[in-house]
Amino acid sequence: MTTNDLDFRTTVFDKEYITLAGTREGIVRGGRHLFDRLPQAFEGVDQIAVIGWGPQGSAQAQNLRDSLGGRLKVVVGLRAGSSSFAAARAAGFSEDDGTLGEMFAVIAASDMVLLLISDAAQAELHEEIFGALRPDATLGLSHGFLLGYLTQQGSHFPTGLDVIAVCPKGMGASVRALYVQGAETNGAGINASFAVEQNVSGRAVERALGWSVALGAPYTFRTTLRSEYLSDLTGERAILLGGVHGIVESLYRRFEDQGMSATEAYRHSVDAVTGPISRTVSTDGLLGLYQRLDDADREVFARAYVAAYPVGLELTHEIYDEVDAGNEIRSVILAGKRLARFPMGRIDRAEMWRAGEIARESRDDKALPLDPFTAGVFCGVMMGQIDTFIEKGHPYSEIANESVIEATDSLNPYMHARGVAYMVDNCSTTARLGSRKWAPRFDYLLTQTAYPAVDHSTSELGADLVKAFEEHPIHEVLRICAQMRPPVDIFVQ
Template structure:
């Protein structure tokens, strides 16, 4: 493992140079990998594994929308596309990539195929960490591992096709064979990770739930709405308010922050922007820190997981979700966004 200095703290990471694809293929040469679920992570991970030369099959409920998508992506029924139980029966490694609610629902079907020496793989620590609520308790004679790409399955696939990759965390919950970590690393390389860093199932789910509800989606969406509303109330047009709130951030600034860092961003703006941003940064931190602390405590206590399980299991959840998404989609903010996107120059 390579030792990298992260902000003065040294961590060990695994890179493609240390563990190349050829080594990953050799480590899993006798394995059949079944990707169960073809929703958020399933397509990207399974297609990347297939393109990288691994023996991979897909398990999905026959006739579902995801089954049809798998067919469109080139998976062939009864050759490398099967219903969930048949795929689990044929596999030595079961990548359990259904939604958290789907994992709970399908667990009893999948569990009976987890015979001694097999591997159960997750890309999210939810089901294992909150097993008192989910009921997901694996047999003791199998390996249980995690590879969690730090991005969507769509991004994982797009970057793979560009020859790039998303960084992923890896973890071992149970090592029955003595090879669990090697399998996790090989699969992390196989799905197209940039580099791999070790964690555990609990830390993965705590950071992931905090991030999703916080800066990655919840907080960001809330900040977008707040700034947009203030600008509109003060007479700015929808176009001006959207461009200053969302468009400049996503299309100009964040790619530069990703490439060069926030310090570079501050150093390469006008004095007016520098001084204002640096002065207001701490005010936003002070204002938001209690919210993030409350959020983390809700996640760590299990209350957030309980709410997700309760809401996600409601029969009318999808209908209510569509209502919430429609409200966002039909808001002036995101209608303005749709219009702005059509005006982006196409080279």
């Protein structure tokens, strides 16, 4: 893709340009002062349907309703008999006022349909959903999985529809929690990308931007639906979930083998990553984390980074290739057919995660260690993902958000509050499957190749990798992105 491919025009919102690593990208900043423009952005739309009440569906339905303030009708559609009807009613949606109903009836009655059911359900029901859509409706997605599935099947979206995407760079709970904070802090929220797959009406860009602003996104950048699912599926299998899962399990065992108690090993592995390391990267970037260390700790960081970076680069390339070839999407669909017979087990019963429950009970966040070895491993794997996405031609906004910002500003704070095991056991089915599949690969390669390289050998290549890290363009990209960061940290209820 080229910069021109990602440019866009809007007459409703104020577009500005940022330059990231020499590439100009158009963005739109959000904020509650823009909510009065939403009816203009949604011109021609009287009713917006949010289909599904999972983490994204529940968050987006409430944010849209609150932002629009009754100027457009927001209706939640659920499968007949769904247990989520009670939760939607508790959040203020109701059959009595026409804001809650059976999904296919809601789809047929709506001008804009945001399809936020699970990936497997989208694949299973897409033909029936397409058949229920109005001929001139706008179909909205928050993930490109369905495009990947349709491509595999040699199929496509119905002609005559606008097809757009707004993809928050964080979990649904973050989308809602930071929006609620934004009532007092204008602009608090989760960044989002948007894509326009089909623009029949000529209004697709405005509707996508209106959707993103209504969700509370501090800034919105453009991507393509294909680019989004390639980076998103890869990222959640790498540093966002599967990678961090494998990293902390390998480090926990390493620290225990070196003589630490279970609680100490947890502090120096899991707590260090999800606490001080992530907080520092969130505010000061990867280079800021490195520069915060003293000379001795920088040497420890560098040795760990040099050993972990090749693992991150190799595995992220492999994951990306599997996603690009359609194998990961196919794997999710096949697994969905097995889950009734072979449901996913929980990982939180293992000794490490039980130790974590005990460790969190007595944790003092101010006293947590910023372990330099852990930091080097985490940043090495993260940089492997960054360089993979650069090589594959993704825009820098997407690279920064999918590789760094989503991890440190959304996912890791939840893991810090409730544990990595909690996240692995409670995220989307697609992400849970990906983490279980790829976390052992990260664990294995770090344990079998990276740590022995640290313990038993040195390499002249190490100095080159450290210099490349110090001079990497991602640092300036993150500095610019940080200027648009909301002035609040996520809270976990």
